[in-house]
Amino acid sequence: MLTLCITPYRDGIWRWTGDRYATADDGSRIEPYRHPMVEHLAVDDGRRCLIVVRERVADRPVCDPSVRHITAAAYDEAHAALADWPADYVAVETIRDEPTRVAAGPCRTTPLYLAHDAVSLYGSWDMADLRSHARQINVREAARLLLYRPRYSHDTLFEGIHRLTERSTAHFGGHLYLRYPEPALHTGPHELAPGADVLGAFVQALDDALDLRPLDAPRTVFHLTGGFDSGTAATRAAQRHPGQLNTAALLISGPGRAQQVRRRKAMRAAVPFGARDDVVDAAVEVPLQPGCARVRGEPVSPYEEPLHRPFTVVATRIAEHGAHTVVTGLGGDEMVALSQAEHPHRASGRMEDADGLPWIGHRVGE
Template structure:
């Protein structure tokens, strides 16, 4: 939502608004320019500079901590600058101090000059390699901090301090009253969440993958704006991709959506030679694994004048089962037990929860996802909205009985009510990106791994990875005979590509225990 450069001597101001930035001396704070974003202050009533999402029903209202959109509040006080994040985490903010100056951005790539020689955070390295992500101020680099929801950053002559908020309270499942209609309540809350966002339906796209979450958003947007909302998707490979296209066509007609914009993943495979990772162009460790396809799709949307992208992020977490309701742990391979895992990674197995944030209002997994998808959307000149991550819908989901959350019954029932049959809510073929990644690894991944092994990597030097086992995995993948779990090597490739692009040549320094 913002980018900034603040020198300690400029904190006291005065801060002057130029129409694009607040400026004081050599320091500046630049909000993201978009119709969905507004700026307030400082003025006679408050020294704070506020960057927030517009809310159509609260136009012109003063700012407050319960503002129903995302926001960043920045306020000088007694020689220090306080920066506070809102609840929603629509756009991340990363902060780092270099030569006593504070730099910040929603895009880690902007901070590359400060990171080229920064030491790595060993706990975050293992989280990245094993996809055991945690919501935390920590990032892959020591000294680079993520301002998580409701957190505060305090900057001054003595450096940068980070403060977590108190844990958020959450609800528990309840029993429905006689005659209650959860689907009708769901529709009303979803419409309310959309009404609080600023968007022009003629320049709005919905990410309609064909899944339950995005389909519910598309159904609401289509009902509110018939024929105007653009549908967008990355089309997966094989027979499941043919099915996905057919189901999407039916949904577009049923929901009364407008134009359909797609990109085929077979033409935009991860690690393709002209992609950012394969060409060793600058790419962050927080960019999506499917960056090639997403970037192509966003480019197509941009060329059509799209300014707002609605997603289904948060739908899984909204109706998730509680730990007590899960009968067993999810099945799968522990990434730290894969053969290419090095001894240092295994030694750090117990450090996954080091420094994590307290309970958030929006689910931590949702916040991790929104932070991942925002930068490419913002780079393309668009603003993301995530209606299923609205706190009111989250609370509603927490209150629902088990039967309405099990197998996402609420999302299914709502789609059935608007006319979706079994083919649309429970298709015969499973639609996901696993075959896309399998194809990408077979075509391009083995060569990438071999190049990595030839030139060396700090991830190998410091024992995070086992080079012999990586070489064996590369051979299996190239031969088309991968072992179970071999597709997880994509996490290794993504991290290595990011480190290479940022120019890391030295080994990471372990974080003190």
Template sequence: MLSFRLRLSDTHSSGWRWDTDRWVLGESWIRPAHATVLNAELELGHGSSACVLVREDKDGESDHTSLLVRTGQIQVSSGVFGTAPLYLVSVAEDLYGSWDLTDLRPHLRPDRLTPRAVARTLSRRHRYSADTLFEGVHRLTERATATFTTTGLTIHYPEPAQHVLEPRTLRAGVDPVGTFDALLTEVVAEWRPAASCIGVEVSGGADSSNVALSTAAADFGSVHTFGLLMGGRIGRLQQARRRELVERLGLRDTSVPAMQHPPFVPGGVRECRVPHDPAGAFYQEAFDVVRQQVAARDCEVIFTGGGGDEINAHHSRTHAVLPAAAPVPWLGEKAIEALDQVDENLAPISVLPVPTLMAFGLHNPAYLKLGIWPVAPLVHPRMVRFMEQLPHELKQGKAMFRNRLRRAGLPESVAAPTEPENFLAVMESGLRSYGLPLLDGMLRESLLVDLGYVDPVALARAREHAEHAPVVPDLLCDTLALEVGLRSLA
């Protein structure tokens, strides 16, 4: 939500002033993210102290980032929502920070990586942590605080968030669908005073369809829907579901054919080597097109269905066991050694679901670059707590979500599709057409091979197998995306 360069010697002075798009003092500057629904304030304290607060300008509980400057000390804290990441790096007496990793490019060394972070990325054992791929670059996780002084930068994790450990029994006469309907619409409507034009990501699935229902009920002035359309029969069924929903709700829809924008497609961010986060999402090329459409319609906020899977999951807060990860045959010795460390330095239990927070870091900065603020209403803290208390049978198969769609008059094909959409065919197309040629180049010259994270002999075998296999192993996408992303920052 903000970017900055802060020099410790400047903390002894006062006189912050606004200049174009930032506050400046000496060699230091603080720039709030450019989004109309964010409110940024600088408050001067005693002596040289100053506090900057950037928060969502809406009713109810909001996301925020705070920055406190005292003599000889800089402190940065984050809120519970984690909508946008904040990356930090210290160099001598300077502290740099940004929600956009590429802003820190002068300090990113692709040849100096964090082994356990690389191992997590290559093996899909993703973890929520202050670790990033780059040595010396830290992520400020939800509710965490970073402190910078002459002794260096330290990250302080918060206490684990409190959660409902077991579902509760519903009282007689309680209507959970009606309660869910009212609560989700209330969460969405908090944005009504802040944004005049709203976008909604609509895939045609139960999560985004429920968000769209509440957005329509909240009576915004202008609502547009956007989404990726998959190919083939699944895509035709998806298109029919989306059409049924937007016509029923009277929304204006824009769709993007995902098959035209698969991973590594010519003209996309990866093929053009545009500097980007190496851990970016598989669907980045396709969603870049969607985001341009959202911006073209002047949407200030985009609602997403993010977190729907997580809040419907059946799990134990006290005996959670992560599923076993698929083996990656081409891991190099350095990555294999680091696999033993993937569960080190983890952030404590968060308020929002961890997979959702991690997805925010991949998906949301590209919206923020366009001045659009992304919001996932399904994982608002009130929604999370409500869903945790529900009996499992109401969440199994997203039963309550689907019943709400039925109650709204939507057909069974929308409420419970027999062939839901997924991105696998698009990924396969990108890997087959554009990924394998990139892999050939990686076999000739590779950062990951040179650093010992990838075994070139095993990777060559995987390349040979992929050429003749009916489906290219999708794990190759992780390795290729990481290699290309690191090179974009070199």
């Protein structure tokens, strides 16, 4: 959602230049990603400056990006109001003679990676932008990825590059300190009240999430994989916007391919989607072919492998057809997964699972 380079402890005055926020004296800059679903704003009280890049919500005009000069009390109110924003945001706060703070909201849908040198903090939504700061492989994170057991944390595959997770705050004043949020509250399953409309509540939750965003149906594509998560979101949206929502997908290889084809066909036949369905075959757009970014020597984030090439083709086709927004589904399995206390089961990603993975060596278990 943004890129940044900030040198703290300077008295530079932030200004909006037309495509970025910048200071004249030290070269600090914050460049929002230009997209119809993103907006940005800034307030300054003479000592503090708060710059927010956020996901837009429906029924609100786009913010004026110019830096507004306000009183200290109004600044405090604006800062407190961040907690009420219902969509994704990143807030950057610079304070005279204090470390810079970068905070992420709770509705995290976009990435932000951070790195630093002795004087400046760097950040980008694209990890490849920070490749000069990567010192060496983070062995623990590499082991997790090799064992198919990733963790959502500040760690990335490279020492020197960090991930700003939801509700986290980064403090930088020459050294980078990342603070995790307080643990989220959890609850166990409850008995349903008599006559509870579970399906109705679920549909309402979907509608609320869709209505929150200013989706332009003709320029929105639904990522219809054939799975339950994306399928549920897409079919409900198609019911509400009949004939307007086109679809796209990456066709996988292997034993699930026939099932994916069958399920996607059934979903598109069940509700009135748009006429266009952009499908890219992963068995054709394979890695390391002449058009692949890897072959051309371009940097590729390890979190986008091995499907970087086919997904790039999907995104290119969607953009060529005039769409600028893709909606997908993610996380359904995690949301309804039972804990060990609710249902004892064998954890995934154990070292015993490595027997069938020929790339796993002895260091993964150490």
